[in-house]
Amino acid sequence: MPPGGPCIARGLHSRGLFSVIAPDSSFDLDEATVLLPQFHYRTAAQQQPRSDALNSGSLLWAEEFQLITDDDIRRAAAAAQFGTFGGLTHDPQTPLETLRLISDFFHWLWLVDDLVVDKTASGPEIITPLIDHFVSVVRGETVATSAPERAYVDLARRLVADHGAQSGRRFAAAGVRFLEALIPQSVMRASDTVPTLHEYEILRRGISGVPMAVAFIEPSIGIHMSDAEWQREDVQRLAEQANDIISWVNDIFSLPMELAQEPVFWNYPLILQAQGMTLPEAITETGKRTQQAYDDFWLLAERLMQERSPACRAFIHGLDRWMSGSYEWHIVTPRYWRAWETFIITA
Structure with missing residues (x-):
């Protein structure tokens, strides 16, 4: 201090x-x-002119599926501008119906934090039965009963109807990964110990929801890799590098809100602080590691651009747009800069 x-x-x-x-x-x-660390990407983020309509339309969708249950949640969701987020992270030529689907998905992902993920603080014995049922819904084994489950089914149905079963399978697989990661997150939150960076990085890749979001890149550009190419180790490694970069940028910008959580939600800067850095040093170090991860991303991406299909090359550009647009959204949305206005640095 x-x-x-x-x-x-x-x-x-x-x-x-x-x-x-x-x-x-x-x-x-x-x-x-x-x-705060500033990041520079090869692909410039572009505002979507229909963002306001996407924001308002998705709020109505979320209310219809009872994901928004009171005025406070609605105000918070409106301030987050997830329709703007969807527009910034995807190609400007994305069809309107696909943009609506993406915007609805981002509202779902954030609101699930309130309706499901926050229950991880109660311990694994509370969250595990909820997750087990939700995973069964995603796999098509059980009928949806809760609001988040019914909303998920709607998203998955629309994705398959507009973009095919291949997109639906990739979205479902990422959904299972996201949900199943919430159980070890609950164990971590219930523990008094600080996770190692390695433990956190592995967990963060699951709970980020980024793999679910990445499943919309190919539908947004209208070109898909084959399953064989999609499943290649180097392609998946590149997607994981993008996941890390997006997550760590969020860790920096969401810091004021995470510090208000009880129990604490460990993220990259807070773990570095627990290891002996001051909080400003930890923020700077997280930024440096994020920039290094971006440099490593392009070392691999440039090789894949030469070796892989046009669909893979388009996917790589889509990942870069996603990273750039996510960073831009963190800067322009009131959700983050309002939180930083009154943030008190304690170390």
Whole structure:
């Protein structure tokens, strides 16, 4: 902690720049500047002109499926602008119906956090039966009974109807991975121990939901890899690298909200802090590791661009657009910069 007390990070609304005011022992304010890491991608994010309609339409969809249960949740969902998120992370020429599906999916993923994922704090004995039933629904073995399950079935049905069974299988496989990761997350949250970075990285790849979102890249561009190419180790490794990059950027920008969780939701900067770094140092180090991961992504991507099919090359460009658009969304959405306006750095 700085001399005299905590630092109050006040957002300047300019691409990650925050002013930090550190009280000294005489209570005079010495102003310093803290920069959140800035990232640069090969593909520039592009705003979707239909974002407002996507945002409002998906809110209505979520209400129809009873994912939004009160005014507070609705205001939070509206502030997150997940329709804008879908537009930024996908090709500008994506058909409108596909964009609506993507926007609805992002609302579903975030609202499941409130309706299912937050129950992981109660311990594995509470969450495991819910997850087991949900996984059976995703696999087509059980009828959906809860609001999140019924909404998932609607998303999967529309995806298959518009883009084929291949897209549906990839989405379902990623859905099972996401759901099953919530059980070890519950064990981790119930534990008093700090996870290692390796443990966290493995868990984060499942609970991020990114593999489910990545299943929409090919439908958005209208070209699909064969199952054999999709399942190649190097293609899946590239997708996992993108998963890490997207997740770690989110870890940085969502830090004020994660620190408000009880029990604590460990993420990359917080684990580094627990290992001895100050929080500003941990944020900077997370940014450096994210940038290195992006450099490694392109080392592999450039080789695959030469060796693999046109569909794989298009998928790689789609991954880069996804990473770029996700970063841009974290900057422009009120969900994050409002949280940083009043964030207190305690170490």
